[in-house]
Amino acid sequence: MCRGLAALPNTCLESVGKNLIIVMGLQCTDVSVLCCLICVGCTKLMQHVTQVISFYPPPSDGLYAFRAFLVSEFSEENIAFYLACEDYRNTTSAAKLCSKAQRIYNEFIGSEAPREVNIDHETRDITQANVKSPTPTCFDLAQYRIYILMEKDCYPRFLRSSAYRDLVSHLTKKNTKAATKKA
Structure with missing residues (x-):
């Protein structure tokens, strides 16, 4: 488990995990993929963006996607x-x-x-x-x-947005390709 994920409260992890399952219909058994997705999608992302540096992909991907979403909603x-x-x-x-x-x-x-x-x-x-x-x-x-x-407002909409779904899809494909190359 990455350092950023380990530092998060269980309520945060449970909430994000439920959101990933509900929003994405995610069925993931690879703990490292799920760990990265939760870190990227966590409501505590902004606080941990400089702390969580030991996992792939970088949290800046999630921050970039969230910021782009806020720009699209005129609340950047x-x-x-x-x-x-x-x-x-x-x-x-x-x-x-x-x-x-x-x-x-x-x-x-x-x-x-x-x-x-x-x-x-x-x-x-x-x-x-x-x-x-x-x-x-x-x-x-x-x-x-x-x-x-x-x-309470922007982030839940982001989790339901196509921008978030695209990010999760991109990260899943990227991680799958990396795992395939290792094997």
Whole structure:
């Protein structure tokens, strides 16, 4: 089992496993294939995209497919904001922290933001106050709200989409070819 999959809670694995079976009619006995498909299709994908590096295929395939799906639904700003917050949190320089915080705020949260994310007024106000004295956690509440929005709304639609079915089909074929070459 890959490190990313082992780190996930059982409820997440059960949910994704059921979604794979229901959505895809998947009948898979190859544990390594199922492991990769679950990692790619897991609702925790965004959190584990940098952690899960020891399995094939790379999780970026799933992230790319999810992002393409969001673009098709005109809601790509959600994943862009989420990933910008992840990058921001890993910033070590205080000078960069301040400039990145202002850029993220202006791009995703401010009243004239070109890629404004859908967060409630209270979260917007808290985040605005946090940006005035930026810390690595100043976007945590807004990021959490967007994560929940994607988890409850966008992601279930993605799991039912042709983009997801195409990804699973592609990964299954790729893995089958690799297994055939080994034999």
